[in-house]
Amino acid sequence: MPSTAYHASLSELRAIRRQLQAGQLAPEEVETLIGRALTVLETGRGVLRRVEAVVEAVDL
Amino acid sequence: MVPPQPAVPPGATEPTSLALTVSQALALANTGVRDALGGPAWIRGEVAGLVCSQAGHLYWNLVDDRARLAVVAFRSDAARMRAMLEGAGVAFADGLAISVLGQLEVYTAKGQVQLRAAKLDPAVSVGEQALARRVVRKALTSAGLIEAQRSLVMDPVPLELVVVAPAGQGLGDLLGRLNESPWAWRLRVITAASEGPDAPLSIAAAVRAGGHCDVVILTRGGGAGATTAYDSDEVCRAVCSCPIPVMVAVGHTSDRSLADECAFATLPTPTAAAADLIARLEAADQALVSEARAAVNAAGVALSRARSDIEAEWRAIGATRSQLAGAIAARLEATEAHRHASRVRSRAGVALAVAVILILVLVILLIGAH
Numbered sequence: 001m002p003s004t005a006y007h008a009s010l011s012e013l014r015a016i017r018r019q020l021q022a023g024q025l026a027p028e029e030v031e032t033l034i035g036r037a038l039t040v041l042e043t044g045r046g047v048l049r050r051v052e053a054v055v056e057a058v059d060l
Numbered sequence: 061m062v063p064p065q066p067a068v069p070p071g072a073t074e075p076t077s078l079a080l081t082v083s084q085a086l087a088l089a090n091t092g093v094r095d096a097l098g099g100p101a102w103i104r105g106e107v108a109g110l111v112c113s114q115a116g117h118l119y120w121n122l123v124d125d126r127a128r129l130a131v132v133a134f135r136s137d138a139a140r141m142r143a144m145l146e147g148a149g150v151a152f153a154d155g156l157a158i159s160v161l162g163q164l165e166v167y168t169a170k171g172q173v174q175l176r177a178a179k180l181d182p183a184v185s186v187g188e189q190a191l192a193r194r195v196v197r198k199a200l201t202s203a204g205l206i207e208a209q210r211s212l213v214m215d216p217v218p219l220e221l222v223v224v225a226p227a228g229q230g231l232g233d234l235l236g237r238l239n240e241s242p243w244a245w246r247l248r249v250i251t252a253a254s255e256g257p258d259a260p261l262s263i264a265a266a267v268r269a270g271g272h273c274d275v276v277i278l279t280r281g282g283g284a285g286a287t288t289a290y291d292s293d294e295v296c297r298a299v300c301s302c303p304i305p306v307m308v309a310v311g312h313t314s315d316r317s318l319a320d321e322c323a324f325a326t327l328p329t330p331t332a333a334a335a336d337l338i339a340r341l342e343a344a345d346q347a348l349v350s351e352a353r354a355a356v357n358a359a360g361v362a363l364s365r366a367r368s369d370i371e372a373e374w375r376a377i378g379a380t381r382s383q384l385a386g387a388i389a390a391r392l393e394a395t396e397a398h399r400h401a402s403r404v405r406s407r408a409g410v411a412l413a414v415a416v417i418l419i420l421v422l423v424i425l426l427i428g429a430h
Contacts, residue, residue, distance in 0.1 A: 002244060003217045003274065006344065013351040020358035027366050034359045041352040048217065048345055050244040055235070058250045058269070 002047045009044025013037055083168060090166040093173055097164050103129065103175060104159040104184055110152065112138075118152075122160060122175065130167070130174040131160060141180050148182040149194045159184040193291045193318050200293075200322065205300035209324040214305040215274045217344045218337055220246045222270035222304075223277045224263060226254040230281020230311050230330040237334035243341040248273065254280045259289035264298035267306065275305050275337070278319065279330045282311035290317035299323055309333035 016037045020030065080088070105122035112118055116135035121128050133141055145152045162177040183191045200206040221238075225231040231249065238245050252266040253259045263278065270276045278290075278299065289295055290310055296318050299306045305324035309332060310317060320326040327333040 002219045002246075003215050006217045006348075010348055010351060013348065013355060017351060017355040017358050020355055020362050024369075025362050025366065027363055030359050030362045030366070034356060037352055037355040037359075041348055044348045045345060048219070048244060048341060049242050055247045055249065058248055 005047040006044055009040050009047065012040045013044070016040070082171075086166050086168040086171055090168065093164050093166050100161055100163050100178065102159050102161050102181070103164075104157070105129065107152070107154050107156045107158060110154050118142075118177075120154075122158075130172055131162065131177050132167075132174055133177040137178055141177070144180065145182050145185065147194075147198060148186050148191055150182060150185050156185055158182075189288060189291065196291065196293045196296055196318055197321070200296055200300060205297065206322055208300045209302070209306060209322060212303075212305045212324055214324065214340075216340060216347070218274035218340055219244055220273040221248070221275055221277060221337070222273045223247060223249045223279065224252050224266040224270070225249070225277075225279045225330070227251050228281055230279055233281065234277070234279060234309075234330035234334050237331050238337070241334075241338045241341070243338065254287070254289060260292035260294040263289055264292075264294040267295070267298040267302055270302070270304065273304060275307055275324075276302060277307045277309060277330075277333055278323070279307075279309040279333055280311060281330060287317055290319040292318075295319050296322050307333055307336070 016033050019025075020033055025033070103122060105124045108121045108123045108128070110118065110120040116138060118131075118133040118138040118141070120131050122131050123129070142152050145156075150156065159181040160175060160177045161179045161181075162175040164173065164175055166172070167174045186194065197206065223231065223234065225234070235247070235249075238247070248270070250266040250269060253262040267276060267278060278295075280287075287310055290308070299308070299319050299322045306322075307325045307327060308317070308319050308323040309327040309330050310319070311329040316326065325336070327336055
């Protein structure tokens with residue numbers, strides 16, 4: 001489900017942002033989180049974008 | 061009953077004993093008027109001078125551009141007529157075009173021809189199609205269905221679409237516009253007749269057959285074809301009962317259809333429906349980017365905070381080092397002074413010892429000399 005994958009990406013990005021905003025983090029932890037955020041962003045945007053169009057015609 | 065009157069030749073002098081009373085004359089006239097239309101008849105015109113009596117009777121004139129007819133509707137008939145018009149969403153008031161079924165008669169007390177109204181046809185007032193639409197709307201409202209779609213929430217990522225449309229330009233416009241965009245649509249296109257007697261059932265069946273998706277798009281292109289199917293009870297019930305948001309985009313209709321009123325969202329054309337969906341996907345994509353940007357900003361703040369912490373620690377270490385260096389220097393100085401003193405004391409001791417020895421030697425020598 002593209003929608004589910006999108007929402008999962010958005011939720012994870014929010015969690016990462018909150019984590020970055022909340023606590024005392026070592027620079028290494030910040031680097032790890034940002035790396036993860038970029039991966040999640042890529043995944044989420046990839047879900048929205050077309051690889052190939054899927055059109056199914058139904059004749060009742 | 062008035063007795064038959066003898067025929068009087070024109071110009072003849074009539075004995076006054078043969079004259080009719082007013083009541084007799086109007087009674088005769090009434091018979092003629094009542095028979096003139098062969099019983100109750102429909103008469104149409106415009107309402108003028110509407111008055112409601114305290115007893116609930118309605119009085120008005122039915123007028124056209126050349127004539128005026130007094131109309132009376134007694135309380136029970138009047139109440140029924142008002143309810144009928146209100147049900148059709150029309151207020152009974154001056155200026156309203158109506159068609160009234162009633163008995164034409166002579167109101168003898170005033171010597172006036174009047175129509176005793178029994179019922180009216182609201183379709184004349186609101187038009188056949190509008191009336192049918194009002195009836196369907198009222199039924200849907202009573203069933204609590206007309207607002208059903210409004211309570212739904214459309215997924216912010218409406219990628220899975222079911223399109224219900226007749227084959228034609230409108231469908232082509234919708235699909236073309238979607239295909240031009242970069243988004244990963246998954247489309248099921250269900251063709252349905254949009255005109256003709258089968259259209260309402262065809263469209264309703266297609267909407268119900270939509271199955272799982274994010275949004276159902278009920279659409280057709282413009283043109284001169286009738287769009288009455290989109291006002292039908294079948295289509296509107298299918299839209300209202302659909303558990304998935306339905307977007308209605310019936311092109312180039314001058315008026316909103318009832319399906320528009322029932323739908324989750326309504327767009328003027330198939331192209332506009334495609335543009336709306338594309339905008340939703342763009343917003344979803346932007347939400348991801350914004351969230352990632354916020355994370356990067358938060359990372360910047362976190363790093364800057366970490367840097368400040370390190371700098372503060374570094375400054376504290378520097379201060380401690382200075383203190384330590386001072387303490388060590390003082391300690392070294394004290395040690396050196398102590399050593400110096402020890403050396404002085406040691407040398408003094410040696411000198412004293414030598415002196416004592418020398419004195420002893422001297423004493424011994426002196427004793428030996430004596």
